[in-house]
Amino acid sequence: MSQWLGNVFIVHQLDKRISWIETPVKRAVIGIISLIIYSFTAFVLVQILVFLILEGSLPDNFGIGAINSSKIAIIISFSIAFVFTSIGFLESWQVSNLEAEKLKAQMMTYKYESLRNQLNPHFLFNNFNVLSDLVYKDQELAVKFISQMSDLYRYVIDSGDKEVISLAEELSFLESYIFLLKTRFEKNLDISLKLEAADDDLIVPMAxxxxxxxxVKHNEVSSAKPLIVEITRKDDYILVVNNLQQKSVRNNSTKTGLRNITQRYAFLTDKKIDVKLIKNRFEVLLPILKSAE
Known part of the structure; x- marks a missing residue:
């Protein structure tokens, strides 16, 4: 009983302090050594207590007997340590696998939500409305509009199953998206894209x-109140800022877009997305990932 309870206590304490997943070798070595020391000590102490209770004192040859029995104690101790260490590793491995599968399922959900949001029928409807006007007013611009829209949706489909994508590709896609928006809103929308991408810069697709x-969704975009969006680089972050001029009839915001981006980043990095509302400005700091991460 002392062996069992003591070893269980040691295993629980070690599990709290040393992770099987992060440092398995360290956890195994410290665990085996700790369990062997405890098991051997407990074995010897139990022998001493048995003699003291039954005989009232230790026999004269107790030292020799203890040395001889120490071989058995070491074998028992090692066996106990091996069993507990194996059980601990297998339990941690199972938990890790379950968590990994759960994260995969959640990631697929967020990817699906992201893809569904990008293929928003309202966005497609608005683009076709713009295109129908351009066909009669400016055929050359209409051809360019179709080309940019084609590039945009090709990117959406191609990047749908990717966790990260190069910042350079994202910026190229963004130029197509901005072109469509500015064609629709004209001078009422001013989007400034001022950042360069390094070769190892990565980002969550369509963030x-x-x-x-x-x-655009939550702010007024008009000639009286043009919407200004600035996208710049700030160290290893992308800063997205827009002037705050909320619509008089507000949309029921579920914050699905921001939540989607935040959750997708949470699977990839410890860096946090920083969202700030400062007077008449709305700011978002988006981490730039690196290919080595």
Whole structure:
């Protein structure tokens, strides 16, 4: 009983302090050594207590007997340590696998939500409305509009199953998206894209597009109140800022877009997305990931 309870206590304490997943070798070595020391000590102490209770004192040859029995104690101790260490590793491995599968399922959900949001029928409907006007007014611009819309939706489909994508590709896609919006809103929308991408810069697909879409969705865009969106780089972050001029009839915001981006980043990095509302400005700091991460 002392062996069992003591070893269970040691295992629980070690599990709290040393992770099987992060440092398995360290956890195994410290666990085996700790369990062997405890098991051997407990074995010897139990022998001493048995003699003291039954005989009233230790026999003269107790030292020799203890040395001889220590071989058995070591074997028992190692066996106990091996069993407990194996059980601990298998339990942690099972938990890790379950968590990994859960994260995969959640990631697929957020990817699906992202893809569904990008293929928003309202966005497609608005683009076709713009295109129908351009066909009669400016055929050359209409051809360019179709080309940009084609590039945009090709990117949406191609990046739908990717967790990250190069920042350069995202910016190229964003230029197509901005072109469609500015063709629709003309001078009422001013989007400034001022950042360069390094070769190892990565980003969650369509994250920037979602932020621009949110700005257009929740703010007035008119000649009286033009919407201004600025996208710049701030160290290893992308800063997206827009002037705040909320619509008089507000949309029922579920914050799905921001939540989607935040959750997708949470699967990939410890860096946090920073959202700030400062007077008449809405700011979002989006982490730039690196290919080595």
């Amino acid at each position: 920037l597009q979602l932020l621009i879409e949110n700005a």
